Amino acid sequence: MMxxxxxxxxxxxxxxxxxxxxxxxxxxxxxxxxxxQNIMVLxxxxxxxxxxxxxxxxxxxxxxxxxxxxxxxxxxxxxxLFTKFGVLPWFGMLGxxxxxxxxxxxxxxxxxxxxxxxxxxxxxxxxxxxxxxxQNWNWAGAALGIDIPVRHDSWLTFQFTRSKxxxxxxxxxxxxxxxxxxxxxxxxxxxxxxxxVKDNPDAAESLGVVVFNSKMGxxxxxAFLTAVGGSFYAQFVSYIDPESVMGFQFSLxxxxxxxxxxxxxxxxxxxxAVILIPLxxxxxxxxxxxxxxxxxxxxxxxIVLISLARPEGLVGLFSRRRKEAVR
Amino acid sequence: MLGTxxxxxxxxxxxxASGLLMGLLYGLIAVGLxxxxxxxxxVNFAHGEFLMIAMYATFFLFAFFAVDPLLSAPLVAAALFxxxxxxxxxxxxxxxxxxANAGMVQIFSTFGLAIVMRGLAQFFFTPxxxxxxxxxxxxxxxxxxxxxxxxxxxxxxxxxxxAFVGLYFFxxxxxxxxxxxxxxxxxxxxxxxxxxxxxxxxxGWGLGAALVGLAGAIMATFxxxxxxxxxxxxxxxxxxxxxxxxxxxxxxxxxGIIVGLVEATTALILPPSLKSVGIYAVxxxxxxxxxxxxxxxx
Numbered sequence: 001m002m003x004x005x006x007x008x009x010x011x012x013x014x015x016x017x018x019x020x021x022x023x024x025x026x027x028x029x030x031x032x033x034x035x036x037q038n039i040m041v042l043x044x045x046x047x048x049x050x051x052x053x054x055x056x057x058x059x060x061x062x063x064x065x066x067x068x069x070x071x072x073x074x075x076x077x078x079x080x081l082f083t084k085f086g087v088l089p090w091f092g093m094l095g096x097x098x099x100x101x102x103x104x105x106x107x108x109x110x111x112x113x114x115x116x117x118x119x120x121x122x123x124x125x126x127x128x129x130x131x132x133x134x135q136n137w138n139w140a141g142a143a144l145g146i147d148i149p150v151r152h153d154s155w156l157t158f159q160f161t162r163s164k165x166x167x168x169x170x171x172x173x174x175x176x177x178x179x180x181x182x183x184x185x186x187x188x189x190x191x192x193x194x195x196x197v198k199d200n201p202d203a204a205e206s207l208g209v210v211v212f213n214s215k216m217g218x219x220x221x222x223a224f225l226t227a228v229g230g231s232f233y234a235q236f237v238s239y240i241d242p243e244s245v246m247g248f249q250f251s252l253x254x255x256x257x258x259x260x261x262x263x264x265x266x267x268x269x270x271x272x273a274v275i276l277i278p279l280x281x282x283x284x285x286x287x288x289x290x291x292x293x294x295x296x297x298x299x300x301x302x303i304v305l306i307s308l309a310r311p312e313g314l315v316g317l318f319s320r321r322r323k324e325a326v327r
Numbered sequence: 328m329l330g331t332x333x334x335x336x337x338x339x340x341x342x343x344a345s346g347l348l349m350g351l352l353y354g355l356i357a358v359g360l361x362x363x364x365x366x367x368x369x370v371n372f373a374h375g376e377f378l379m380i381a382m383y384a385t386f387f388l389f390a391f392f393a394v395d396p397l398l399s400a401p402l403v404a405a406a407l408f409x410x411x412x413x414x415x416x417x418x419x420x421x422x423x424x425x426x427a428n429a430g431m432v433q434i435f436s437t438f439g440l441a442i443v444m445r446g447l448a449q450f451f452f453t454p455x456x457x458x459x460x461x462x463x464x465x466x467x468x469x470x471x472x473x474x475x476x477x478x479x480x481x482x483x484x485x486x487x488x489x490a491f492v493g494l495y496f497f498x499x500x501x502x503x504x505x506x507x508x509x510x511x512x513x514x515x516x517x518x519x520x521x522x523x524x525x526x527x528x529x530x531g532w533g534l535g536a537a538l539v540g541l542a543g544a545i546m547a548t549f550x551x552x553x554x555x556x557x558x559x560x561x562x563x564x565x566x567x568x569x570x571x572x573x574x575x576x577x578x579x580x581x582x583g584i585i586v587g588l589v590e591a592t593t594a595l596i597l598p599p600s601l602k603s604v605g606i607y608a609v610x611x612x613x614x615x616x617x618x619x620x621x622x623x624x625x
Contacts (some may be wrong), residue, residue: 063430111614117370118614121569125607128562132604182496194329248562252438259431294555296446302420303439311425311432 037164043277044171050176050257050269053227058264060218061198065075065251068125069130070100070223072246074230079146087157093231097224106225112215133240158235167236197301262313344579350587355487355542357567359535361579366511366531369433373441377536381543382552389459396462400544404537411536412529445489448554457552463465465548483545522545543555566610
């Protein structure tokens with residue numbers, strides 16, 4: 001894996017990513033439509049979230065269907081600190097990330113002993129407990145949630161009413177950071193450990209990989225980045241409630257781009273988000289407006305077809321070498 | 328924090344009794360899931376939607392043909408049997424063949440199916456809440472030694488017990504049941520003795536769906552019916568199966584009873600909106616101590 005081809009591929013990935021980022025940054029200069037810009041923001045946000053999810057679930061193989069917990073904690077930390085104490089969202093973002101990372105490690109301590117479906121269900125019920133507690137937590141707005149008062153457009157309070165562009169560029173940076181962290185980790189000691197843990201934890205342990213610690217590391221990084229995404233979302237929509245930021249559906253939606261794009265791959269989450277999110281939004285607004293569920297039918301059919309036809313993810317369509325790299 | 332009801336011996340016995348009845352129904356919902364998992368290691372993420380369409384089927388038989396849910400239950404179970412077998416043949420059969428990421432493919436192909444089913448329900452039935460307004464069972468209670476038991480839940484519990492007894496004999500005493508067990512032990516080897524693996528799996532899916540169909544027919548008498556109704560019960564069903572231990576059909580039955588009792592107890596102590604917290608906490612407690620669930624083999 002350390003051969004020249006691998007090093008070459010990594011450099012090429014970096015160049016492609018840089019080119020993508022530059023092109024993406026230029027798009028809003030030509031596309032002024034607010035609706036389209038909104039979709040682009042969401043696409044970048046989901047790319048970042050799915051990339052973060054992919055670190056724990058894809059690379060390290062610990063399938064979490066409870067990541068909405070970290071997203072929600074990020075969103076709530078920012079919103080509560082801002083509305084109750086006037087703390088700027090930037091500190092909330094950092095705080096939410098750190099709290100989430102700490103919670104992920106505290107939960108990882110008992111949960112990482114579990115395997116397979118027992119682990120997956122544990123992640124679901126923990127997020128669900130948090131959801132129920134937030135729905136009953138009056139100080140935090142209970143089920144009604146929090147309306148973040150919009151004062152004036154400013155980078156200081158990270159609020160913009162007149163233009164989506166600042167959100168767009170922040171989401172782009174977020175997606176780029178998540179991608180870069182993954183890119184860097186892929187070739188680090190951690191990256192190798194995670195793949196060993198995913199393939200065969202017992203063998204990894206016997207070869208001296210500290211299985212437990214490497215799972216904890218993956219959980220902390222993954223939770224931190226997910227929470228930052230949650231903080232961003234709270235600022236972007238300026239209204240949050242438990243169901244919309246901590247619901248089980250959201251955990252699945254976060255995982256979906258990585259799964260369809262290619263789980264445990266560098267480009268999977270990006271590719272999945274770029275295809276899936278615009279499609280979701282377009283079906284929702286063009287055929288979902290009737291409220292009769294046609295968008296769900298289209299969307300669900302697509303998920304079934306892609307997961308059956310491309311179990312290794314859509315990245316498999318682009319390069320054969322990519323598949324080797326996964327192994 | 329105390330619940331709204333004051334804790335007397337009577338209220339405690341009363342809620343444990345209704346918790347037990349509900350728990351048997353949870354067991355019935357979960358046992359289909361456990362059967363399918365035990366057979367082929369697949370978790371059906373559309374299980375809640377199976378329940379949802381069973382409830383709708385019961386509702387429409389009632390609304391258009393005035394068939395009482397108690398009579399339509401076998402019909403609904405039979406219809407769900409066919410549906411479950413078709414889902415296996417059209418989707419799951421291909422999902423289990425996936426060479427990469429088998430686990431994720433199973434989760435997301437059945438999750439996609441769940442979304443499609445919810446969309447179809449919205450499209451054809453609208454998001455309106457429906458209910459079976461009057462039935463032989465609905466709205467009645469009987470009193471046993473001073474404890475009031477709602478008749479629909481009581482009937483559900485009896486149907487659940489009957490279904491478990493039936494399932495036990497079916498698995499242990501019939502050829503198909505033995506083929507089911509054999510396929511579950513070693514799907515490769517059964518082909519050598521002339522058992523068609525796909526047929527057994529399809530019948531297993533049919534049987535699992537029929538069991539949840541039975542539960543849906545009973546539940547239609549005391550729950551509102553709407554396109555998303557399956558979601559909350561599905562999560563409880565997963566927890567029930569995992570609590571009992573994956574691979575154990577008996578575990579799902581026991582898990583259901585525990586879940587029902589824990590839910591009722593939690594509702595006594597915490598506000599009703601937090602009653603599921605008790606179920607989830609007990610699940611975590613159990614698997615932290617026994618990572619394979621109570622009766623699990625894997």
